[in-house]
Amino acid sequence: MKSLRWPALAALLFFMLPGLAMAAEVDGRALSVLWGVPFAGVLLSIAILPLLAPTVWHHHFGKITAAWALAFLVPFALVFGVPAAAGSLVHALLAEYIPFVILLTALFTVAGGIYIRGNLHGSPGLNTAILAIGAVLASFMGTTGASMLLIRPLIRANDNRRHVAHVVVFFIFIVSNAGGSLTPLGDPPLFLGFLKGVDFFWTVRHIFPETLFLVGALLAIFFVLDSWYYHRREELLPRDPTPDTPTLGFDGKANFLLLGAVVGLVLLSGFWKSPVAWNIAGTEVGLPGLVRDAGLILITIISLRTTPAQVHADNQFGWGPMQEVAKLFAGIFLTIIPVIAMLKAGVDGPFGAIVAAVTRPDGSPDPAMYFWAAGALSSFLDNAPTYLVFFNTAGGDPSVLMTTLAPTLAAISAGAVFMGANTYIGNAPNMMVKAIAEDRGVRMPSFFGYMLWSGGILVPLFIAMTFIWFR
Template sequence: MSAATLPLPWGIPFAGMLLSIALLPLLAPVFWHHHFGKVAAGWALLFLLPFAAIHGPGAAAAGFAHALVGEYMPFILLLTALYTVAGGIFIRGNLHGSPARNTAMLAIGAALASLMGTTGASMLMLRPLIRANDNRAHCAHVMVFFIFIVANAGGSLTPLGDPPLFLGFLKGVDFFWTLRHIFPGTLFLVGVLLALFFAIDAWHYRREGVLPQDPTPDAPRLGFDGAANFWLLGAIVALVLLSGFWRSPVVFHIAGAEVGLPGLVRDAGLLAVTLASLRITPAGVHADNQFSWGPMQEVAKLFAGIFLTIIPVIAMLRAGVDGPFGAIVSAVTRPDGQPDPAMYFWAAGALSSLLDNAPTYLVFFNTAGGDPHTLMTTLAPTLTAISAGAVFMGANTYIGNAPNMMVKAVAEDCGIRMPGFFGYMAWSGCVLVPLFIAMTFIWFR
């Protein structure tokens, strides 16, 4: 069966997966805490078993293998390597989270995000920021803006920053193209967000003050323990870049899925980096960082369910105007046949808020013609809109970008009470959406 003829009910397991993430932590928190992995597996089986019965075990196995080997394993290996290496770096000292220092740390994280990826920057900066604010009565808003700025908007300037841009790089988009074309929008978005954060954090700071006793003792001076992990962080960046620049005709077939040699070398290298970090990092560094595998296990299990249940949804989207989402794909073209950058910005962004933003980027990249030379020149406003929508609007929900869920899990593991799924969307709706509307009129008309 072609993707164009897949009926919408095949998207029910994915919708159920999203609703489970949104509602069960609120309605049944104890059940969700102990069984979220089983819930994710149940929704995945609700798609795979009926699909195998109707279209044959071979088709179901092929979809499972492609999602597992071709997409999920590279994703989870990179996430695990970054989580492990960043967790092996302990920044000594107590910065005391004043509004000015918090704002400065968010700005530093935003700058790092385009150099080491939003996941790497998030994992490196998150724990020091949590420790700096552990004597604050309320700091969930700090984590929310951290997701907005470091885990998303900051990664918009290079292919290292966010997976959608890396896929564009693999398709032929110049490495520095996004820096030249998205920098003004990024500067506007990050600058306004930092200003808003400072105002909100200053209000909380004046209103609530700090706890009488700081749980984190002051250190004589700032410094790094486990600094050897910085070399491993550099190795991760090098492996990601290598897989982008290296072109090889060698292809391996693993469980029916094609894996290129550069990707295989990258994934093997990421596994080696993870093991090396665990070996060289002193136990005391992990203890000081409150490092545990709980957040990583939560993200791995939930995204396994998402990657499997999203298979039919992405297939329907890739069917273009002939598929169930044809109205969305058609909406990005003006009556004269020219692409509409504003609609590309919102269509790519809206879908990236709920779907994996990397394949969503590719769908609209191909919808706009798929020729990197034309998209970088004649249709540069369209490619800018697709790139900005996929990266920026990944912050609209917890599942829009992988670091979002990771930040939430780590913060909760450290005792911070984070907003629920819809509570977080209330924040993004009030803060981000008005900024995206302003950006539409400034850059994408």
């Protein structure tokens, strides 16, 4: 009987689909802020339970996350009907979560098949150089791709040191977020802008000074802090866990080609305009997206099949971090549905005060408020739809936003990308990097502990940027 349960559920969903054709959109104007409680519950669980009940969280975080998702879906189905709930679920899965997990899995697998042979010694100079290289790579292979490629060798380079958490924290600041601000390849919000008509090189022309300031300041602060740790007594362990080897090199080099193929597929899905699409429960699934996802799955399989087992062993490759991120973000993507809907409702929704705050009394947009509003919400919500909401709030015309309202578009872009570093859930690679670091034995800050780092280091830099560029 148990073996028939999932096929029966799948068949039931299949026959329900025609009746769900218009159910994917949720009218945020009809929602109360109480619908955001399950989302807040997921965030608080991630923040508090690892501190109060670490054993329970470690063994049951998937179940806890699923419980919060059901705490949204079941009442939503009772109040608005099964078609509305099922349509929202299908939209979250097909349009957002499944493509997200497929891309993340491909990058995790391909980057995990590249091993930097030899023993790098994590001195302040070397660590700063790796962070700087990662910042450059992030805009061309994405913050997730650059993070997955460099986090393992960076941790291994510092495995002879007692204090490593700050290295990973600054890695998240720089490589997983700030570095991806120059091209649409860097971060999903900019890719959405590109799809809406923003020129490919617009961001590099208009927020390069802001990026240079932020990345440069963070690298300088990191070098000073890392030097202080490095030159303390007892900082270096008596024995380096990674033995020295005569030469440095790469194993699993074929994965570099696969990494390029991942970037190519993501670009293809943006450039390729096809009228072929399927409507599934109100969610349009286009041919370019299907080709991209199928290609990413194929690349993942090829990488697993062709990467020598020794490379995976040397990299300590395992599925634990990927499983953790997939489970947690499943709950986040589901419980965030009403929050995003309320935000999309604009001034008529429960978050109308936030949307209205970005406009000056004379009706002109306020770049400073756009920077902070887009950034603050991107710190806790998905930064891609947040970018899109404020893009449309500012008029939604790319030709106007790229010229007359260029400061406003720059503020939205910078806020959505830069402030994703404020929390572990602000950007997808943040949580992934944290999971990989903890899997390697690094004692990372808690959710609120990390926010103390970002509040003390990033927020003052954001305030300075506001006065310099977004007044």
